[in-house]
Amino acid sequence: MDDMMGTALPKSLFVNRELSWLEFNKRVLLESLDDAVPLFERLKFEAIYFSNLDEFFMVRVGSLTDQSLLDAQKTDDKTGMNADEQIAAIIEKVASFAPLCESAYGVIRQQLKELGVDLVDVHRINQVEELIAQKYFLEDILPLLSPQIIDRHHPFPFLKSKEQYVISLFAAKDEVIKLGIVPVSHLPQYFVFSVDNRQKVVFTADIVCHFAQKLYSKYEIVEKNILRVTRNADISVNEGLFDYDVDFRGIMQELLKKRRRLSIVRAQLAQAPSERLRRHLCKRLGIASDHIMVSGIPLDFSFGFSLPGNLNLSRKDLSFRELRPSLPIDFSKRDAIKYCTEHDVLLSYPFQSMKPFIDLLYAAAEDPTVVSIKISLYRLANRSRIASALCAAAERGKEVLCVLELRARFDEQSNIDYAKLLEDAGCTVIYGLSDYKVHAKLCLITRKVHGKIVHLTQIGTGNYNEKTAELYTDLCLITSDETVGQDANDIFGALCMGETVERTRTLWAAPNCYLDKVLCAIDEEIAIQKAGGEGYVGIKVNSLNCMEVMEKLVEASRAGVQIELFIRGICCIRPGVEGYTDLLTVRSVVGRYLEHSRIFVFGRGSRQQIYIGSGDLLNRNTHRRVEVFAGVRSPDLRARVLEILDAFRRDNVKAWDMLPDGSYVKPPRTGDEAALESQIYLQEYFAAPFEEEGQPQAFGGRLRGLLDRLGGRARKR
Known part of the structure; x- marks a missing residue:
């Protein structure tokens, strides 16, 4: 076996990063086909699928497109595919999902029809619908349209990313192409009206296309369609822009303008075009023919998020049952600083509220012993209470340092705005590092008590964002451990100097003290296993493609170490491959929360180590980002973290198991086996308040097995 480890691992053991992500998005799509999911939520899941796909083309396909031009021979280190081969595989796989998309939409549309709601197909519109649609077009839409004629005398216009255009091909005596183009994305996406007690939903782009001839009375339209383009959004910041005398906020604003004009990577059409129109669009848009995708459903599916709120349907069973986060501890009734100094605190979002952490920040702003608050910010909510608390602290004379990462993709403008707000309040704002994104979720409250410096440190897995804390499952650890506080202080000190910390005492901190810590921990499990013990590795992250980690996991599996990977999205290693990953399993959970x-x-x-933190196991997290992890040491908090993994282990409703060929299947369930949905279970598990002494609540049957797992008898799948 040791000799085998000296040879290169076969490429067939790994999955391409992009194709693995598409498999994840397919699992999202399949939620829209699950009859057990309420109807409006299924509509939203399909909207999420398309929103995800937009961003994927903008970022990942955009990046591969650039790579194919700049370094065509560069290959994926896992599968050996170059950029063009990856793009071709992506196009093929996305096309293979089209029937699922149309099937989901068809089922949702039929069930809405049974509830008295018609999503009108303008190709099958009846006379009454036609008259109402025409009235709406003439009175409300037409005055707002700006149709353009495109021929040899009029240039092809710039098409904005993710916006819809109605295009018309005119009859011509010669071979010259003459088009009409009219943008429609500035209009309401749809309108709803009632006929005979039925609600009718008509999409604006469909109406404009249907009545396009009324826009061009002097021309004969021989073909019309709806067009939507997706542009490359993969902009990067040149290292030189971080010179001390450059206005980085201004540079980012210029780059955002540039992003809006990057090349097109995909075009969508509402119906199959003629070969003549297809060739013309390929030439004008600068794309290959296979990058034109035809869809039989609405091109802009974002309506799925808003439509439920605009329908007159009051049935509660059409949406998920409301689950309110519990308030595990109320700091309005006790001293937050004192409590967190005496007890480690673990908050589990969205099952528990973020309010205790926000209250702690406000308490720090008021506390006379607090001298400074330092925090790393990546994505903030609109009207952020966290930002307000930081401003309040600065206005009360506290030193407030905000490491604000302006390069949080698609949140750049929001972060630019917050930078100005925080600076105006008196906070010191720095923008991170030239070579690394600061992705860590780290907050350090420094106090001077009886002449001695002490710390409270918060380490999280998710952003300081109240909105996403209601939608994403994340953990927030607050500790008064001085070793942790000293490490956190060193990390912020290095960032202020434009550097990354070289060594830490107890925290894991990328890029220098994360990957090696993970590899070392796996090595220890290999050594334990080889010495006759029982090695175990359990990892829950969003994505895994780091070759160093995957190679080490193969080594561990071959040594006999049991490995459980709980990975929501990208997973580039295949489980259960004989002779390589026999003892490695991969499970993904896709549910109502992300x-x-x-x-x-x-x-x-007793030797078990448990860490939580901000970084996945993608190459960008291990090598190109600042990430922070902290050990969980309190026995009751360790038990709660283990219960999260056990809930995943027992989930037989929303779990998907990866097969050796890279595909995913639902785990089998016997007829008498009770259904267990991990997120619903954890909602109940985390519902109880903290006890004063910080011990876990007596959850009855829900705590069964916790002591066994802490003692080494983890349940195996």
Whole structure:
């Protein structure tokens, strides 16, 4: 076996990053086909699928397109595919999902029809619908349209990313192409009206296309269609822009303008075009023919998010049952600083509220012993209470340092705005590092008590964002451990100097003290296993493609170490491959909340290590970002973290198991086996308040097995 480890691992053991992500998005899509999911939620899941796909083309396909031009021979280190081969595989796989998309839409449309709601197909419109649609077009739409004629005398206009255009091909005596183009995305996406007690939903782009001839009375339209383009959004910041005398906020604003004009990577059409129109669009848009995708459903599916709120349907069974986050501790009734100094605190979002952490920040702003608050910010909510608390602290004379990462993709403008607000309040704002994104979720409250400096440190798996804390599953650890506080202080000190910390005492901190810590921990489990013990590795992250980690996991599996990977999205290693990953399993959970927490568990019993933090196991997290992880040491908090993994282990409703060929299947369930949905279970598990002494609540049957797992008898799948 040791000799085998000296040879290169076969490419067939790994999955391409992009294709693995598409498999994840397929699992999202399949939620829209699950009859057990309420109707409006299924509509939203299909909207999420398309929103995800937009961003994927903008970022990942955009990046591969650039790579194919700049370094065509560069290959994926896992599968050996170059950029063009990856793009071709992506196009093929996305096309293979089209029947699922249309099937989901068809089922949703039929069930809405049974409830008295018609999503009108303008190709099958009846006379009454036609008259109402025409009235709406003439009175409300037509005055707002700006149709353009495109021929040899009029240039092809710039098409904005993710916006819809109605295009018309005119009859001509010669071979010259003459088009009409009219943008429609500035209009309401749809309108709803009632006929005979039925609600009718008509999409504006469909109406404009249907009545396009009324826009061009002097021309004969021989073909018309709806067009939507997706542009490359993969902009990067040149290292030189970080010179001390450059206005980085201004540079980012210029780059955002540039992003809006990057090349087109995909075009969508509402119906199959003629070969003549297809060739013309390929030439004008600068794309290959296979990058034109035809869809039989609405091109802009974002209506799925708003439509339920605009329909007159009051049935509660059409949406998920409301689950309110519990308030595990109310700091309005006790001293937050004192409590967190005496007890480690673990909050589990969205099952528990973020309010205790926000209250802690406000308490720090008021507390006379607090001298400074330092925090790393990546994505903030609109009207952020966290930002307000930081401003309040600065206005009360506290030193407030905000490491604000302006390069949080698609949140750049929001972060630019917050930078101005925080600076105006008196906070010191720095923008991170030239070579690394600061992705860590780290907050350090420094106090001077009786002449001695002490710290409260918060380490999280998710952003300081109240909105996403209601939608994403994340963990927030607050500790008064001085070793942790000293490490956090060193990390912020390095960032202020434009550097990354070289060594830490107890925290894991990328890029220098994360990957090696993970590899070392796996090595320890290999050594334990080879010495006759029982090695164990449990990892919950969003994505895995780091070759160093995957190679080490193969080594561990071959040594006999049991490995459980709980990975929501990208997973580039195949489980259960004979002779390589026999003892490695991969499970993904896709449910009503987005799984986002990162958890590492190594070993069993008294030697067991548990870490939570901000980084996945993608190359960008291990090599190109600042990430922070902290050990969970309190026995009751460790038990709660382990219960999260056990809930995943027992989920037989929303779990998907990866097969050796890279595909995913639902785990089998016997007829008498009770259904267990991990997120619903954890909602109940985390509902109880903290006890004063910080011990876990007596959850009855829900705590069964916790002591066994802490003692080394983890349940196996």
